[in-house]
Amino acid sequence: MPQAPKRFITIDQAPGMIGWFDIKDRGFIEPLDKAFNVQDIRDSADRLIKIVEREIKLLNGEGKRVFVGGMSQGAAMAEITGLQVKQKIGGVVAAAGYFFNITEISENNLDTPFVAFHGAKDFLVPWDIVKGPYEDLKKRKPNNTEVILLDYMGHDFDQEAIREKFKEVIEKALKA
Amino acid sequence: MAEEGSQKPIKAFNLKIYEDETILEPTNGPHEITIVWMHGLGMEAINCVKFFLKGNSLRFPVIITFLPIAL
Numbered sequence: 019m020p021q022a023p024k025r026f027i028t029i030d031q032a033p034g035m036i037g038w039f040d041i042k043d044r045g046f047i048e049p050l051d052k053a054f055n056v057q058d059i060r061d062s063a064d065r066l067i068k069i070v071e072r073e074i075k076l077l078n079g080e081g082k083r084v085f086v087g088g089m090s091q092g093a094a095m096a097e098i099t100g101l102q103v104k105q106k107i108g109g110v111v112a113a114a115g116y117f118f119n120i121t122e123i124s125e126n127n128l129d130t131p132f133v134a135f136h137g138a139k140d141f142l143v144p145w146d147i148v149k150g151p152y153e154d155l156k157k158r159k160p161n162n163t164e165v166i167l168l169d170y171m172g173h174d175f176d177q178e179a180i181r182e183k184f185k186e187v188i189e190k191a192l193k194a
Numbered sequence: 195m196a197e198e199g200s201q202k203p204i205k206a207f208n209l210k211i212y213e214d215e216t217i218l219e220p221t222n223g224p225h226e227i228t229i230v231w232m233h234g235l236g237m238e239a240i241n242c243v244k245f246f247l248k249g250n251s252l253r254f255p256v257i258i259t260f261l262p263i264a265l
Contacts, residue, residue, distance in 0.1 A: 027235070037235045066230065069215075073228040083227040089242075092232030099230075108227070114234075181250035188227060188254055 025058070038062040038095045046147045050120060059098065059118060066099040074105050081105040081126075082191045087184065089175055090114045090143070097134065101127050101159070108191035109133070111184045113175035114140055117151040123159055131162045131187045135180060137171025204252050209243065216240050218247075227254070 024034040029041045039058030046053050066086075074081045085108045088096035093115025100110035101123045109131035117134070134152060136145055145167060152165045166183075168176060210217040216239040233242050245251065 035236055036238060038232065041235075066232070069230055073230065076225065077228065085227065085229045086231075087229060088232030088234075090234030092234050092237075095232045096230075099232075177245060178249050181245070181248075184229075185250045185253060192227070 038091045044142070046116065046143075050118060056120065059095075059120070062095055063098045063102060066095060067103045070099060070103045070107065071105065074107075079105075082108045082194060085109050085111065085184070085188060085191070087111040087180075088113075088115065090173065093134070094118065097121070097132070100130070101132070103127065106130060109187040111135075111180060111187055113180055114143055114171075114173050116143060116148045117155045119151055119154060121155075128159055129161045131164075131190065132159065133164045133166065133183050133187065135166045135168060135171070135175060135183075137173060137175075138167055138169045139172040142173040207247075211240060216243065218243055229254075 025037045025040055026033050027035045027037055027040055029044055039062060040055035041053065042055070043053045050056055070084055070086060073084045077083045081103075086096045086100035087093075087110065089112075093112035094117075096110055096112045097115055098118050098121045100107055101121050104124050104126060106126040107130055111133045113135040114137060115134060132155075136143075136148060136152075138145055149165075156163050156165070168179070170176075206221045208217075208219045208221055210219065229246075231239075231242055231245070233239055246254075
């Protein structure tokens with residue numbers, strides 16, 4: 019794979035910062051392209067979907083053995099990647115992220131386990147802003163969609179809680 | 195620290211760092227599952243490795259974990 023460029027992150031006026039997409043406004047205002055560079059999101063999702071597809075191939079086509087996860091921007095990318103990939107995967111586990119309403123949920127992943135952790139004390143990506151998109155997701159993907167609000171968590175993640183949930187999702191997928 | 199070889203490790207890994215990916219790969223057994231994990235803004239994939247080296251992660255049937263670095 020070619021070396022990917024670092025990005026200019028508008029909100030931080032930071033050139034050369036590693037990031038999956040540019041953030042223009044932390045208010046997460048609608049439409050989405052007022053808050054983020056949507057093309058960056060689509061390009062990163064395309065790249066990550068190719069990685070997931072490569073892994074499914076390496077696992078002899080058994081998509082249920084591939085899991086996607088991440089934190090913050092990475093969680094947002096994990097959510098769009100895991101739901102858009104055409105082949106069924108084992109699950110998505112994300113923390114302190116957000117759901118992009120541009121996500122085209124693949125039919126094969128409509129029932130795939132999806133778990134998003136979020137902190138009630140997250141002031142960088144406030145729950146009040148992200149809960150709406152998650153409610154929309156639950157309408158579009160009513161089965162196996164779990165959004166867990168942790169009262170004590172800020173914009174970080176309770177690593178052991180996430181590892182425990184990941185383990186549960188993996189074991190469930192492998193038994194199926 | 196225990197003398198090398200005096201006890202069996204809980205898990206042993208190979209760590210491979212590429213320009214665009216970091217791969218944490220347990221050293222024995224077949225390739226059973228893959229976790230593709232994305233880091234947050236301003237971080238690098240290598241920062242996430244410790245997440246997979248502690249607690250319940252050591253009980254995952256993980257053989258290969260890919261941690262792609264951001265674009």
